[in-house]
Amino acid sequence: MASDTPTMPTWKMCEAIFEIFRECSTLELTMASYQLLVELNKRYPRVYVASSCKVVVVEEAWSPFVCGVEGGGLIDSSSFLLLAQDVAQALIKMESQSLGMRCLRDMLLFQYLVKVLEGDLLPRYAVYKETSDWFMVKESLINALWVSPRVPRLTYKNLVKSCLSIISSLSHHHSESSYQHQQIADNLSSKTVHDCGAALSIAVMTQLEDTSFAVQKFLSMIMEVDVMKKEADSQGYVSRGEGSGSSLLETILDVLTYDKDLLSPFLQVFSIPRWKLDIVLQYFSKYCKRSSVRTRRSNEVDDGTFEGVLKCFSNATDTKAMVRKMSTEVAQLLLSHAFQAYLFLHRDNKNTAKSDDNGGEKSLLHICKSMISAFKNIRTNEHVDMTQFEKGALFLASKILSRNE
Amino acid sequence: MRMRLEDPLDFESEDQHIRTSRSINKRRRKVIGLDDLLNDHYEEKIRLEEKEAKKRRQKRYDSDEDDDRARNGKEALLSRFVADCQKQVSEMVAEDEIPTWGLRLFGPKKDPLQWDFTRLGNCKLLEASVDSMINSMLELDSEEGDNFLEGLLMNGWLSNWVFTCGHVEDSIALWAFYQMLYSTNEELQISACDFWCSVLRNDTEVDASIIRLDWHPKYAELRDALNIYGYLMDSSANYSSHSTAVHEDSQIDGPPHNIKSWIKFLTACFCARYARQIFSILEVEEALGGIIFLFVDRHLQGISYFISECMLSALSFFTDDEWNISCESIANGLANRIPKDMNCVRVLECISVVNARSKHLRNKVALQILLNCFDMKVSSMKDILRFLLAISVKDKNCDFFKMYRNLVLIDNWLLSDPPLDEKPTILELWNRFLRNCSSQITSTDWRSYASKVRNKSSYLLQNQRKDPQ
Numbered sequence: 001m002a003s004d005t006p007t008m009p010t011w012k013m014c015e016a017i018f019e020i021f022r023e024c025s026t027l028e029l030t031m032a033s034y035q036l037l038v039e040l041n042k043r044y045p046r047v048y049v050a051s052s053c054k055v056v057v058v059e060e061a062w063s064p065f066v067c068g069v070e071g072g073g074l075i076d077s078s079s080f081l082l083l084a085q086d087v088a089q090a091l092i093k094m095e096s097q098s099l100g101m102r103c104l105r106d107m108l109l110f111q112y113l114v115k116v117l118e119g120d121l122l123p124r125y126a127v128y129k130e131t132s133d134w135f136m137v138k139e140s141l142i143n144a145l146w147v148s149p150r151v152p153r154l155t156y157k158n159l160v161k162s163c164l165s166i167i168s169s170l171s172h173h174h175s176e177s178s179y180q181h182q183q184i185a186d187n188l189s190s191k192t193v194h195d196c197g198a199a200l201s202i203a204v205m206t207q208l209e210d211t212s213f214a215v216q217k218f219l220s221m222i223m224e225v226d227v228m229k230k231e232a233d234s235q236g237y238v239s240r241g242e243g244s245g246s247s248l249l250e251t252i253l254d255v256l257t258y259d260k261d262l263l264s265p266f267l268q269v270f271s272i273p274r275w276k277l278d279i280v281l282q283y284f285s286k287y288c289k290r291s292s293v294r295t296r297r298s299n300e301v302d303d304g305t306f307e308g309v310l311k312c313f314s315n316a317t318d319t320k321a322m323v324r325k326m327s328t329e330v331a332q333l334l335l336s337h338a339f340q341a342y343l344f345l346h347r348d349n350k351n352t353a354k355s356d357d358n359g360g361e362k363s364l365l366h367i368c369k370s371m372i373s374a375f376k377n378i379r380t381n382e383h384v385d386m387t388q389f390e391k392g393a394l395f396l397a398s399k400i401l402s403r404n405e
Numbered sequence: 406m407r408m409r410l411e412d413p414l415d416f417e418s419e420d421q422h423i424r425t426s427r428s429i430n431k432r433r434r435k436v437i438g439l440d441d442l443l444n445d446h447y448e449e450k451i452r453l454e455e456k457e458a459k460k461r462r463q464k465r466y467d468s469d470e471d472d473d474r475a476r477n478g479k480e481a482l483l484s485r486f487v488a489d490c491q492k493q494v495s496e497m498v499a500e501d502e503i504p505t506w507g508l509r510l511f512g513p514k515k516d517p518l519q520w521d522f523t524r525l526g527n528c529k530l531l532e533a534s535v536d537s538m539i540n541s542m543l544e545l546d547s548e549e550g551d552n553f554l555e556g557l558l559m560n561g562w563l564s565n566w567v568f569t570c571g572h573v574e575d576s577i578a579l580w581a582f583y584q585m586l587y588s589t590n591e592e593l594q595i596s597a598c599d600f601w602c603s604v605l606r607n608d609t610e611v612d613a614s615i616i617r618l619d620w621h622p623k624y625a626e627l628r629d630a631l632n633i634y635g636y637l638m639d640s641s642a643n644y645s646s647h648s649t650a651v652h653e654d655s656q657i658d659g660p661p662h663n664i665k666s667w668i669k670f671l672t673a674c675f676c677a678r679y680a681r682q683i684f685s686i687l688e689v690e691e692a693l694g695g696i697i698f699l700f701v702d703r704h705l706q707g708i709s710y711f712i713s714e715c716m717l718s719a720l721s722f723f724t725d726d727e728w729n730i731s732c733e734s735i736a737n738g739l740a741n742r743i744p745k746d747m748n749c750v751r752v753l754e755c756i757s758v759v760n761a762r763s764k765h766l767r768n769k770v771a772l773q774i775l776l777n778c779f780d781m782k783v784s785s786m787k788d789i790l791r792f793l794l795a796i797s798v799k800d801k802n803c804d805f806f807k808m809y810r811n812l813v814l815i816d817n818w819l820l821s822d823p824p825l826d827e828k829p830t831i832l833e834l835w836n837r838f839l840r841n842c843s844s845q846i847t848s849t850d851w852r853s854y855a856s857k858v859r860n861k862s863s864y865l866l867q868n869q870r871k872d873p874q
């Protein structure tokens with residue numbers, strides 16, 4: 001990379017670096033090889049968009065994944081699953097022994113793999129936006145690895161579970177002691193691992209956040225592919241062989257409905273607003289009276305939007321019915337999270353749409369008003385203590401309103 | 406017991422079935438035997454390789470893998486003999502002889518400035534609502550303001566608020582800044598850092614609405630924070646090497662975890678719209694030198710990735726004109742400060758060459774260190790190379806570490822083109838030097854660094870041939 005006319009590193013070199021990364025035992029070497037791998041991935045993408053809106057795949061380039069590449073690669077669906085499970089296990093135990101070098105390496109490997117998957121998907125996604133050519137997306141690593149029906153359902157579901165458990169184990173609401181992070185930090189610094197206990201502890205702490213983000217990115221990539229696939233399907237581009245199993249969104253909802261303890265910590269950590277809002281709204285749609293909502297494309301219709309959901313809480317009787325079905329705690333929690341995701345999306349829309357329309361501002365105020373009345377209605381129905389998070393939602397809604405008065 | 410069970414009973418001896426299965430069993434056992442042998446072999450190999458790895462701890466991927474493997478074999482053989490003869494005692498000596506990089510940059514921590522919580526009192530955000538029902542639901546009276554604010558921050562509502570109203574009050578900005586740098590609550594500290602970074606980054610995004618900041622930090626405040634973390638400013642005499650066993654109290658020193666937020670925050674600052682208000686050019690030079698210096702603290706090797714990002718973002722601060730001058734002074738500063746041992750090799754390797762500026766910097770740093778090493782006795786590169794050529798590698802007192810260091814330094818310096826009129830001579834001398842090193846050091850020379858010098862130079866020589874210069 002240092003020379004003026006850099007040449008692409010050979011297959012052998014990449015593989016050697018990857019091997020060093022997986023085998024080495026010192027922190028220094030781990031970080032250095034990780035950095036090199038990430039840099040190489042950035043510098044020499046296997047997939048890129050050529051000027052004529054075409055996706056170019058450099059077939060001879062090295063990739064850590066088995067699929068699509070002849071003879072090379074080391075990671076396939078099942079080893080990826082094992083990796084995710086290892087990370088999840090280590091994080092759930094939260095013991096100092098489990099959070100050593102090995103866990104650090106696993107987390108870094110996971111992040112690297114997600115970066116590779118992303119590098120593979122993004123150019124295809126960009127071209128898809130222009131041309132609606134499903135074929136390119138179909139060829140993507142992430143589709144081949146996870147979305148395609150060739151992947152056994154059980155493996156798929158296990159992966160989703162592991163991902164969710166990684167995410168929720170990093171939430172500070174999850175464990176009894178409220179500051180999980182603190183706990184890990186204490187654990188790590190109370191032991192002396194060879195010469196770099198403190199160094200390792202800082203490294204692990206940093207990687208926790210980044211791993212959580214990598215998992216979220218991974219999930220949202222799959223959801224993105226799901227959406228594209230559905231669109232392609234409606235236009236008849238998806239062959240019957242590819243089928244359309246349950247989407248990730250549905251799988252996540254299944255897991256969350258089944259395991260209610262996961263719900264709060266998952267939403268607490270999962271921070272990609274667009275998908276978060278989708279997940280929450282779909283969750284609501286199971287309970288709303290007019291539960292005829294399926295896709296995001298039916299947004300024009302009143303239900304399936306946040307406004308629609310808030311309507312279910314607009315008067316005392318409706319609220320009572322909703323709360324009976326889904327419990328006060330869950331209702332408050334979901335409303336607050338939807339509100340937060342809505343605010344983030346609102347800001348992004350404001351930025352792209354340039355201020356000239358007042359409609360966005362009006363609907364924001366309307367949402368804030370409905371939020372407050374929803375909370376009041378829930379409150380008159382049954383008195384349940386609000387969490388810090390929910391208080392924040394109410395507080396912000398009232399602040400935004402009073403600012404505009 | 407198992408053997409007994411598998412032995413045929415009398416009446417079974419006629420049974421063809423049993424006999425074949427027995428022979429299979431036998432064969433299986435034999436195979437297992439082979440496996441065991443193989444395992445033993447591998448275990449031994451791994452053990453030897455580990456020994457090797459210890460010796461070459463500092464070494465990175467600087468030579469071709471094949472080459473490495475072949476050499477490994479030979480050296481493995483050799484080191485086994487050496488190990489057998491000299492036993493543990495000699496091993497200890499060998500360990501001591503090879504220094505590794507690593508300096509303690511952080512001493513005992515100082516007490517952070519006390520945050521005056523009354524300053525939040527006149528904060529508009531926390532004023533009670535006119536709606537008494539909302540107030541009672543929030544129970545704001547019974548709770549202390551800062552507790553509630555912490556909740557808002559950690560749950561992301563503070564960012565929501567700031568992005569919606571496009572304004573950060575000074576008391577909130579200051580409070581979050583303080584939490585980010587000094588809070589010992591990991592969660593709070595991370596949230597505060599995320600908050601600040603997203604505010605700063607917001608401005609660099611295209612068509613983002615601008616957020617008005619009533620207060621933003623100054624460089625002096627960031628430097629103070631480093632001071633409070635125990636950073637030993639410029640007093641190179643005080644740095645003690647990591648390799649000299651001070652591990653017992655490693656929990657006491659070493660920077661607090663907030664250093665990570667400090668680095669991330671700085672990274673965001675350099676790119677922010679406010680960057681010019683936060684730093685002067687001289688201050689960025691100082692900061693950049695400091696950031697690069699962080700690479701040599703072993704406590705921070707786990708976050709070298711962030712340090713590297715921070716360095717790149719600082720590089721982007723300068724305009725082209727500023728850069729040419731600043732680069733010199735940064736290189737000078739670094740070269741004067743850094744010990745001329747493995748640490749300078751580490752620093753060079755960590756200045757990752759991903760763009761023109763970082764390449765320029767690496768190359769200038771290499772040159773400055775090189776000149777410092779020769780105490781300015783020599784003025785030109787030609788002289789340095791001639792001086793090096795005069796060293797005989799056969800000499801018993803030849804310092805191979807210095808040879809190795811100079812190899813790395815000159816190689817990095819050559820990244821940029823030397824002045825045209827000197828170029829042919831320099832390349833000629835450089836080639837001669839490389840040939841000397843690669844051919845005159847025998848492969849069985851076990852003095853520390855001898856093999857490293859040999860390999861590095863033959864690797865570089867090979868690359869030279871590839872380039873038709």
